[in-house]
Amino acid sequence: MATIKDIAEQAGVSRGTVDRVLHNRPGVNKEVSLKVKTIAKDMGYKTNRAGRLLAAKKKPLKVGCLLPDIGNNFFESIIKGFEKAYDENKDFGLTYIILHIKGFEVLSHLKEIDNLVKQNCDALLLTTIDHPLIIKKINALIDSGISVACVNTDIPKSKRLFYVGADYFKSGQTCAGILNLMTKTKREILLLNGSYKMFGHNERLKGFIDTLDRNNTDYHIVEKDETLDDIERAYLITKKALIKYPEINTIYLGAGGSDGVGKAVLEERADNKPIVLCFDKVKETMHYINIGIVDATVTQAPFNQGYFSLKYIFEYEMIYNKKKKIDDYICPTHIYIKENL
Amino acid sequence: MATIKDIAEQAGVSRGTVDRVLHNRPGVNKEVSLKVKTIAKDMGYKTNRAGRLLAAKKKPLKVGCLLPDIGNNFFESIIKGFEKAYDENKDFGLTYIILHIKGFEVLSHLKEIDNLVKQNCDALLLTTIDHPLIIKKINALIDSGISVACVNTDIPKSKRLFYVGADYFKSGQTCAGILNLMTKTKREILLLNGSYKMFGHNERLKGFIDTLDRNNTDYHIVEKDETLDDIERAYLITKKALIKYPEINTIYLGAGGSDGVGKAVLEERADNKPIVLCFDKVKETMHYINIGIVDATVTQAPFNQGYFSLKYIFEYEMIYNKKKKIDDYICPTHIYIKENL
DNA sequence: TTGAAAGCGCTAACAC
DNA sequence: GTGTTAGCGCTTTCAA
Numbered sequence: 127m128a129t130i131k132d133i134a135e136q137a138g139v140s141r142g143t144v145d146r147v148l149h150n151r152p153g154v155n156k157e158v159s160l161k162v163k164t165i166a167k168d169m170g171y172k173t174n175r176a177g178r179l180l181a182a183k184k185k186p187l188k189v190g191c192l193l194p195d196i197g198n199n200f201f202e203s204i205i206k207g208f209e210k211a212y213d214e215n216k217d218f219g220l221t222y223i224i225l226h227i228k229g230f231e232v233l234s235h236l237k238e239i240d241n242l243v244k245q246n247c248d249a250l251l252l253t254t255i256d257h258p259l260i261i262k263k264i265n266a267l268i269d270s271g272i273s274v275a276c277v278n279t280d281i282p283k284s285k286r287l288f289y290v291g292a293d294y295f296k297s298g299q300t301c302a303g304i305l306n307l308m309t310k311t312k313r314e315i316l317l318l319n320g321s322y323k324m325f326g327h328n329e330r331l332k333g334f335i336d337t338l339d340r341n342n343t344d345y346h347i348v349e350k351d352e353t354l355d356d357i358e359r360a361y362l363i364t365k366k367a368l369i370k371y372p373e374i375n376t377i378y379l380g381a382g383g384s385d386g387v388g389k390a391v392l393e394e395r396a397d398n399k400p401i402v403l404c405f406d407k408v409k410e411t412m413h414y415i416n417i418g419i420v421d422a423t424v425t426q427a428p429f430n431q432g433y434f435s436l437k438y439i440f441e442y443e444m445i446y447n448k449k450k451k452i453d454d455y456i457c458p459t460h461i462y463i464k465e466n467l
Numbered sequence: 468m469a470t471i472k473d474i475a476e477q478a479g480v481s482r483g484t485v486d487r488v489l490h491n492r493p494g495v496n497k498e499v500s501l502k503v504k505t506i507a508k509d510m511g512y513k514t515n516r517a518g519r520l521l522a523a524k525k526k527p528l529k530v531g532c533l534l535p536d537i538g539n540n541f542f543e544s545i546i547k548g549f550e551k552a553y554d555e556n557k558d559f560g561l562t563y564i565i566l567h568i569k570g571f572e573v574l575s576h577l578k579e580i581d582n583l584v585k586q587n588c589d590a591l592l593l594t595t596i597d598h599p600l601i602i603k604k605i606n607a608l609i610d611s612g613i614s615v616a617c618v619n620t621d622i623p624k625s626k627r628l629f630y631v632g633a634d635y636f637k638s639g640q641t642c643a644g645i646l647n648l649m650t651k652t653k654r655e656i657l658l659l660n661g662s663y664k665m666f667g668h669n670e671r672l673k674g675f676i677d678t679l680d681r682n683n684t685d686y687h688i689v690e691k692d693e694t695l696d697d698i699e700r701a702y703l704i705t706k707k708a709l710i711k712y713p714e715i716n717t718i719y720l721g722a723g724g725s726d727g728v729g730k731a732v733l734e735e736r737a738d739n740k741p742i743v744l745c746f747d748k749v750k751e752t753m754h755y756i757n758i759g760i761v762d763a764t765v766t767q768a769p770f771n772q773g774y775f776s777l778k779y780i781f782e783y784e785m786i787y788n789k790k791k792k793i794d795d796y797i798c799p800t801h802i803y804i805k806e807n808l
Numbered sequence: 809t810t811g812a813a814a815g816c817g818c819t820a821a822c823a824c
Numbered sequence: 825g826t827g828t829t830a831g832c833g834c835t836t837t838c839a840a
Contacts, residue, residue, distance in 0.1 A: 127558075129833055140811045145835060153809060175558035176524060177833025180517040180816050184835075217516035217817095296807065303806030307762060308648055337806060421648060424807075459807040465644030465678060466637065466765075466800040470817055481827045486819060494825055518817025521832050525819075558833095 128169035129177075136165050148173075149447060175445055179218035182444050186219040189439060190247030191277075192238055192254060196228035198355060198382065199408050200428065201253075204278065207432020211440070220440050223247070230323070232257050239263055249273035249439050256281045256325055273443060275452075277435045278428075279326060287442065288452040290435035292426030293459065294326040298333025298380075300459050301403050301424050305376065306341050308401060308421070313343065314373045316400075317350035318360065320381025327380050330405065334378060348374050353383035360386030368394040379404035388414035407462055415464050427457035469510035470518075477510070478503050489514075490788060516786055520559040523785050527560040530780060531588030532618075533579055533595060537569035539696060539723060540749050541769065542594075545619065548773020552781070561781050564588070571664070573598050580604055590614035590780050597622045597666055614784060616793075618776045619769075620667060628783065629793040631776035633767030634800065635667040639674025639721075641800050642744050642765050646717065647682050649742060649762070654684065655714045657741075658691035659701065661722025668721050671746065675719060689715050694724035701727030709735040720745035729755035748803055756805050768798035 130148070134141045139158060146154050147162040148171075154162075191208065195201030205224065212222055223245065225238050235254045242250055250267065252274060254260055264274050264284040273287055280289040305313065320327035338345055348371045353360040360383030368374055368390060377400050379387050384404050391399060402420045404411060406428070414420040434455045442452050471489070475482045480499060487495050488503040489512075495503075532549065536542030546565065553563055564586065566579050576595045583591055591608065593615060595601055605615050605625040614628055621630040646654065661668035679686055689712045694701040701724030709715055709731060718741050720728050725745050732740060743761045745752055747769070755761040775796045783793050 130835095131833075141834080142812075142836080143810060146810090149835090155809060158809085174833050176517065176521040176560075177816095178835085180521045180818095180832085181834040181836085183517060183816050219517075219816095300804070300807040303804045304648075307645075307804060309650075458801075460799075461802040461804070461807065463641070463644045463648060463802070466641040466802065471819095472817075482818080483820085483828075484826055487826085490819090496825060499825080515817050518832095519819085521816085521834095522818040522820085524832050560832095 127174070128166075128171045129174065130171075133162060133166050133169060133171060136169070137162050173445065173447070178445060182219045183217075184219075186221050187249065187440060187443050188245075188247050189220070189222040189249045189251060189436060190242030190245065191222060191224045191251040191436075192227065192235070192242060193224055194227050194230060194235075194253060196226050200382065200406050202408075203428035204432035207429040207434070208436050209432075210429075211433045211436035215437070215440050218440075218444065220436075220444070222436065230255050232259055235260060236263055239267075243267070243272065247272070249275075249443055251275055251277050251435050251439060252281075252286075253278045254281070255279075256283075260284070273439060273448070275435060275439050278431055280454075288438065289454045289456075290431050290438065291455075291457065292326070292431075293456045294329035295333035295336070297405060297424045297426055297459050298330035298335075299337040300333075300461060301330075301378065301405070302334045302337035302341075302343070304403060304422050304424070304461060305401065306337070306343055311344075311375075313338075313345035313376045313401075314371070315345055315347050315376045315378055316364065316367050316371075316374045317347050318363065318377065318379045318383065318387065319350065319352050320383075321352050321354050324381070330380050334380075345376075353379070353381060353386070355382035357383055357386040359383070361390050362386070364390035365394060368400075375400045377402045381405065382408070384408070384414055384420060385410040388419045391419050407467075412467055415462070415467060418464070422461055422463045425460050425462060427460065430455075430457050468515070469507075469512045470515065471512075474503065474507050474510060474512060477506050514786065514788070519786060523560040525560075527562050528590065528781060528784050529586075529588050530561070530563040530590045530592060530777060531583030531586065532563060532565045532592040532777075533568065533576070533583060534565055535568050535571055535576075535594060537567050541723065541747050543749075544769035545773035548770040548775070549777050550773075551770075552774045552777035556778070556781050559781075559785065561777075561785075563777065571596050573600055576601060577604055580608075584608070584613065588613070590616075590784055592616055592618050592776050592780060593622075593627075594619045595622070596620075597624075601625070614780060614789065616776060616780050619772055621795075629779065630795045630797075631779065632772050632796075632798060633667070634797050635670035635767075636674035636677075637800050638746060638765045638767055639671035639676075640678040641674075641802060642671075642719065642746070643675045643678035643682075643684070645744060645763050645765070645802060646742065647678070647684055652685075652716075654679075654686035654717045654742075655712070656686055656688050656717045656719055657705065657708050657712075657715050658688050659704065659718065659720045659724065659728065660691065660693050661724075662693050662695050665722075671721050675721075686717075694720070694722060694727070696723035698724055698727040700724070702731050703727075705731035706735060709741075716741045718743045722746065723749070725749070725755055725761060726751040729760045732760050748808075753808055756803070756808060759805070763802055763804045766801050766803060768801065771796075771798050 134144045147159045261284040268285040276286045276289045278291040349367045364387045407425045475485045488500045602625040609626040617627045617630045619632040690708045692704045705728045748766045
């Protein structure tokens with residue numbers, strides 16, 4: 127494998143010059159630069175991770191993560207993923223901080239992004255809102271040389287470098303796929319979305335309906351509502367619906383709130399349980415799967431979302447020197463039932 | 468973070484001596500050694516990956532992998548995993564070779580293990596047979612200083628360092644869990660095991676039956692046989708059984724052969740399809756899931772098996788210097804249906 | 809515009 | 825037994 131030293135010898139220049147050329151740093155004669163570049167190409171030069179990373183220790187990378195995780199334990203696994211990626215790369219000069227916030231208010235998100243920048247982050251990992259002001263902010267950051275990637279929630283129209291997260295539509299389709307597997311009799315569905323303001327939740331719902339329609343599933347939506355990721359609200363809605371509509375035989379829960387739904391089902395339908403399908407694998411959901419109230423849950427590898435986003439942005443900065451495009455990473459869609467929990 | 472240099476200064480010795488102590492190399496005064504060790508501990512010394520790996524380039528690690536993959540494309544993903552781990556670590560001095568063999572004959576496995584050793588491998592990743600002679604061989608290798616880990620198939624009574632692979636029992640349980648989800652009517656089952664000689668296949672079957680019994684599933688095993696991972700054989704057995712026993716409404720396929728089973732079902736039961744459940748996610752299985760013949764398949768992250776086994780043995784040797792016990796890695800059990808394929 | 813040299817942390821060869 | 829030194833590949837600073 128060709129090294130900088132090899133190239134320098136071939137080109138009859140010093141290693142410093144080669145380094146300057148390879149990083150497009152100013153102050154190199156055009157002809158020399160061209161010569162070095164062609165030689166590097168000819169020799170198939172690839173920067174060596176070990177050398178690069180050892181030298182990089184002097185100038186560590188600080189990544190700032192914005193996580194609207196207050197009051198939402200879905201994000202626990204993402205944080206575990208961050209920790210793992212940090213662990214593997216801290217010796218190579220990686221540091222990171224997490225800013226925990228609550229909810230999805232544009233102004234508070236904007237403020238906290240600035241907050242991360244003020245703390246001298248070189249790169250940002252954001253779980254934020256697809257909104258014109260945020261897009262503008264991300265684009266400005268990118269233009270100023272700060273790398274930004276999206277985690278869990280994409281903002282495709284911005285200049286963000288890459289997205290690591292779920293394919294919500296597919297998770298909804300998978301949920302419908304399970305339902306079709308389970309029974310062919312007519313489904314009377316209580317449809318509980320998370321929030322109609324959330325792009326991901328809506329996509330999920332679309333995917334669910336899409337697959338039901340595509341398979342000519344015999345179904346009828348008895349009632350629909352939003353849980354707003356609120357347990358109490360989920361409980362009340364479910365309880366009321368189950369009382370009012372005894373025909374309900376299926377519950378779709380598009381986001382948080384399994385604790386409330388589970389409780390309501392236990393109270394109203396302990397013996398004639400409807401099919402209950404939900405998303406993500408937080409503690410409460412696992413509990414209701416274990417006791418047989420929730421039949422299945424669809425997840426999108428949240429650990430991976432944390433792990434790969436941090437790993438990739440680190441590699442983008444520290445190994446590829448911002449010169450290689452990083453592909454989006456769409457997490458695999460998994461189904462969990464009691465037996466493989 | 469404390470470095471070797473720091474420790475040397477604190478202890479008033481040279482870095483060379485500290486290095487010797489840290490690696491338990493001979494030729495160090497006992498008292499000096501003790502002193503250095505306590506200081507290292509006090510300062511919380513952890514070897515720095517970047518430094519270690521850069522230096523390690525001089526003495527690369529050669530890992531030899533034994534894979535009985537000839538005629539069995541299940542292993543393709545494992546190989547992809549190897550490639551990924553190699554890619555991430557080649558700059559750190561990792562090299563590897565794969566020895567492809569056919570079948571599970573003890574003598575040929577023994578011979579090929581020797582073959583890998585002859586090619587100067589420093590560490591071995593084996594997918595082999597749980598047999599006294601193999602155990603003896605593995606133990607001898609470990610005693611002679613060659614690291615050995617098991618991939619995909621464990622040999623727990625040997626001195627192998629760790630196991631990376633599936634929990635077959637759990638995969639069988641999960642398969643039964645899907646069946647229980649799908650229907651409550653009596654199951655008339657055609658039970659196709661891979662081979663009764665394979666520990667993993669038997670465990671899988673046990674897990675399947677265990678969960679059926681534990682849930683008081685109403686079932687009856689109409690017929691059982693081995694496919695021996697042979698497509699033609701699987702086809703003939705299935706075809707015959709479907710003709711002879713029209714009551715069959717469920718097929719359990721514990722190993723390779725989905726191509727044969729799928730074909731037979733298409734020919735004999737295109738309109739009144741039994742539930743078909745199988746394992747792994749090879750191309751043919753995916754095809755039969757896509758056209759609706761196979762209902763679901765249970766997998767155990769074969770890519771991860773390759774990726775983590777190579778990654779872990781590399782870290783064991785090159786980062787932890789054989790001094791840290793590596794935990795077994797049991798791959799997660801996943802369910803795939805058409806929608807999340 | 810370019811070269812020389814030091815240094816990131818660790819290892820190994822050689823010297824004493 | 826122990827210290828010294830060179831070097832892994834790359835970056836950066838200082839000097840020219």
